[in-house]
Amino acid sequence: MGRIHNNYEYIHCVKHNNRKRWVYCASLDGYIASMEKPAEKAQVLLGRRIRSLRNEKKWTLEELGEIAATNHKHIGEVERGLQNPSFAVLVKIAAALGVDLPELFRFDQEDLTRKQAETEIGRIVNSL
Numbered sequence: 001m002g003r004i005h006n007n008y009e010y011i012h013c014v015k016h017n018n019r020k021r022w023v024y025c026a027s028l029d030g031y032i033a034s035m036e037k038p039a040e041k042a043q044v045l046l047g048r049r050i051r052s053l054r055n056e057k058k059w060t061l062e063e064l065g066e067i068a069a070t071n072h073k074h075i076g077e078v079e080r081g082l083q084n085p086s087f088a089v090l091v092k093i094a095a096a097l098g099v100d101l102p103e104l105f106r107f108d109q110e111d112l113t114r115k116q117a118e119t120e121i122g123r124i125v126n127s128l
Contacts, residue, residue, distance in 0.1 A: 044081035045107040051079040053097045053104075068096035 054064050061079075065072030070092050077083040078093075085093070094101045 042107075043084060046085075046104060047079040047081045049104055049107060050075070050093060050097075053099060054079075057097065064093070064096055068092040 054061070059067075061072040061076050064070075065075050068075070068089075070089055074083060074085075074089070075093065078085045078089075090104060091101060094104055
């Protein structure tokens, strides 16, 4: 058994710099508590969506950056979920990709887990 704090039980203890750190928590009613903030998840999903739209067009980051008049390194960081793009940058990216701005926020395909993606790919391959 681990420590209990704010109705969460910390079930794994690790040492870092000779200090104990309690990590990985599960709520007492059996659900795993997410340690990821919803905003961080949305940021990663937005980046995945932009990357998938760019890959559909078979463009490199440099090509998208040139068409969107935005630094390609910044777009790469957005795609990896490391940067929050401004509204103006999102408008430029959407226009360059030829989609409406709301299309960048359709995360249904980007939220697949690896297992779900492998299953979907296998289903498509088997149907060929």
